Amino acid sequence: MEETPRFGFGKRSRLVKVLVALLIVAIIFAIAIPLVIFRTVAVGYGKILVDPISQTISDPIIGPAWFAKAPWVSDINIYYALDSVGMWKEGELQGDFPPITPISKDGLRIEVDVLVRWSLDPTKLKALYQRFPNLDWKNRVVSSIVRETGRDVVGQYTAIEIIENRSVITRVLGEEIVASLYAEESLLESLINVEVDLRDIGPPIEFLQAIEAKLAAEQAKLQAEFEREKILILANASAAEKIIAAQGEASSRLIIANGTAESILIIARDTGMNATELTNLYLTLEALKEIAKTTQNFVVILGQDNLTYLIPVGQEQP
Secondary structure, X not given: OOOOOOHHHHHHHHHHHHHHHHHHHHHHHHHHHHHHHEEEEOOXXXXXXXXXXXXXXXXXXXXXXXXXXXXXXXXEEEEOOOEEEEEOEEXXXXXXXXXXXXXXOXXXXXXXXXXXXXXXOHHHHHHHHHHOOOOOHHHHHHHHHHHHHHHHHHOOOOXXXXXXXXXXXXXXXXXXXXXHHHXXXXXXXXXXXXEEEEEEEEOOHHHHHHHHHHHHHHHHHHHHHHHHHHXXXXXXXXXXHHHHHHHHHXXXXXXXXXXXXXXXXXXHHHHOXXXXXXXXXXXXXXXXXXXXXXXXXEEEEEOHHHOEEEEEOOOOOO
């Protein structure tokens, strides 16, 4: 006698297995969905979704936003709002890179501190990521262009011209860096709103100290020359003053002498006296006047042949 197959029991067993499998899948999804699938994008950021299964890269999702993705899809975070590269040093502080150190036209090493800021075009994030999957365009391209442009521009000037034309060099360097970044093919015209700040530019401190020493020496030399000229001018003026005074004194004496001679001649003519005797008398009186300035007490004796004797009072007679 044949046994009838028990179809009901087999169906129930398979149904239980299916239900258990569905339950396991549901549990897995219940745990995975909140943790993996839902993501956010912050303000100023864009996210690129990379699917290794389909081998596709999505267009950027610009924040602020929510999005959902499969667990195997990677999301690449890219900041586009404002980025910068700084090449400077102040004491112990330093920017992203050391200062630019180009060689001036006359062979001196110049130190250039510069800060460059920019934003990224959000529509170019996908292409930029495909070109730079490590997101290293700042280190690989931007910094190189800034450093190379700084060397090219500053190298066209001498150290003195750099000191004297800082504002001109600042403008030219900024324009050249902006133009070079916009023209760089590898950046895919993704940089926008590029700005350049030249923080500082100048030759080494030793050069500045040498200039200051030279200027001080030149100032000292000019001061010495000024003092020498001043002494010569004063000496010449003093000499000229004495010459003029002497000439005036001589002229005055000549005038007096001429006047005295005329007076003596007039007196001799009117009185009938000898002009020579009058002259001797006049000279004697003038001499007595000079002697009287230093000697108060003396006796004057007029002798023959117009001889005059002076005898001080209070002294013994010879």
